[in-house]
Amino acid sequence: MKVNIKDYNLDELKQVITELGEKPYRAEQIFKWIMQDNVTSFDDMTNLSIELRNKLKEKFDLHVFNILKKQVSKDGTKKYLFDVLDGNAIESVLMEYKHGFTICVSSQIGCKMGCKFCASTGVKFARNLTSGEIVEQLLAVERDEHIKISNLVFMGIGEPLDNYDNVINAIKILNNQKGINMGARHISISTSGLVPKIYKLADENMQYTLSISLHSANNKKRSQMMPINNTYNIEELMEACKYYINKTNKRISFEYALAKENNDNMQDAKELVKLLKGMLCHVNLIPINKIENGKFTKSTNENIIRFRDYLNEKGIVATIRRELGSDIDAACGQLRKKEVEKCKPTQKQI
Numbered sequence: 001m002k003v004n005i006k007d008y009n010l011d012e013l014k015q016v017i018t019e020l021g022e023k024p025y026r027a028e029q030i031f032k033w034i035m036q037d038n039v040t041s042f043d044d045m046t047n048l049s050i051e052l053r054n055k056l057k058e059k060f061d062l063h064v065f066n067i068l069k070k071q072v073s074k075d076g077t078k079k080y081l082f083d084v085l086d087g088n089a090i091e092s093v094l095m096e097y098k099h100g101f102t103i104c105v106s107s108q109i110g111c112k113m114g115c116k117f118c119a120s121t122g123v124k125f126a127r128n129l130t131s132g133e134i135v136e137q138l139l140a141v142e143r144d145e146h147i148k149i150s151n152l153v154f155m156g157i158g159e160p161l162d163n164y165d166n167v168i169n170a171i172k173i174l175n176n177q178k179g180i181n182m183g184a185r186h187i188s189i190s191t192s193g194l195v196p197k198i199y200k201l202a203d204e205n206m207q208y209t210l211s212i213s214l215h216s217a218n219n220k221k222r223s224q225m226m227p228i229n230n231t232y233n234i235e236e237l238m239e240a241c242k243y244y245i246n247k248t249n250k251r252i253s254f255e256y257a258l259a260k261e262n263n264d265n266m267q268d269a270k271e272l273v274k275l276l277k278g279m280l281c282h283v284n285l286i287p288i289n290k291i292e293n294g295k296f297t298k299s300t301n302e303n304i305i306r307f308r309d310y311l312n313e314k315g316i317v318a319t320i321r322r323e324l325g326s327d328i329d330a331a332c333g334q335l336r337k338k339e340v341e342k343c344k345p346t347q348k349q350i
């Protein structure tokens with residue numbers, strides 16, 4: 001099986017290319033062809049000798065995704081279903097904001113977390129995505145749309161901190177100035193709360209934004225929504241968040257999906273204020289999206305606004321997230337692997 005050349009960060013690529021008997025600057029040229037020029041064949045790397053191109057073809061693969069399906073929402077959001085070339089498929093979502101394009105990427109094929117309100121749940125976990133496959137989601141959309149994407153969020157299918165090393169390496173690749181050159185400030189990682197990995201992240205010394213899927217300040221309620229709370233409860237999660245803030249001096253974004261008659265009343269808001277008071281943070285309120293067979297339904301607009309206003313009054317900065325792509329099941333929690341069975345991705349012929 002050939003190695004996906006996109007899995008290497010530039011330092012690793014330099015080493016691999018040197019081992020092939022080439023000068024390290026060749027690695028920079030190759031990296032640029034892949035990450036900036038977004039080529040889909042080694043033959044397009046025209047400043048390399050034919051001999052080197054052939055050597056690369058023998059050993060490596062550019063792992064170019066096929067688009068199995070593309071849906072366009074009436075608000076312009078686009079959802080892609082990609083064939084990842086081993087019989088599996090994943091989804092990515094492209095959103096356009098005033099400041100540019102944001103891609104929401106998947107980090108795993110399936111998810112082990114089992115959150116009760118999320119559509120990625122209920123689909124068997126298949127495997128982690130490699131760093132090259134994470135980056136290829138951005139590259140494939142850029143090729144298809146003829147655009148440059150400025151922001152990336154790990155909020156698609158999967159728990160990014162459950163695929164820690166590949167996610168960190170993907171960020172290193174995205175950051176590199178000789179390639180995509182996406183500033184770490186333009187990257188967000190969202191986690192359901194894998195506490196030991198939050199400590200590890202804090203020690204990385206990287207500048208991305210951390211989002212925590214909180215959804216309730218009450219252990220009983222949070223455990224009912226998110227089984228991970230039985231392993232790492234709210235107190236342990238908050239300890240890790242405080243460590244993270246102290247270490248990085250960065251604000252954490254807490255995500256709170258509001259479900260009717262579940263976590264949206266004033267008592268819930270009070271508990272949330274008590275929990276977050278004095279912390280360097282921001283609360284992102286998400287009107288919960290209903291999923292098939294899901295028991296949670298969206299709060300009324302009135303309740304959502306009342307919840308936000310209460311938090312703001314008490315000195316906790318809270319905003320309501322815009323709902324994008326809900327008509328094509330591309331909004332938070334609506335990505336699913338079900339499409340995979342319908343579209344039958346190909347087994348790659350090598």
Ligand code: SAH
Nearest residue numbers: 118155159190191192213255288289332333
């Ligand atoms: N596993 C990671 C990232 C994927 S989910 C995490 O849990 O954070 C990205 C965000 O969408 C999370 O905040 C998640 O809680 C939220 N989400 C999931 N399902 C949702 C739904 N049905 N409605 C609204 N938000 C949802």
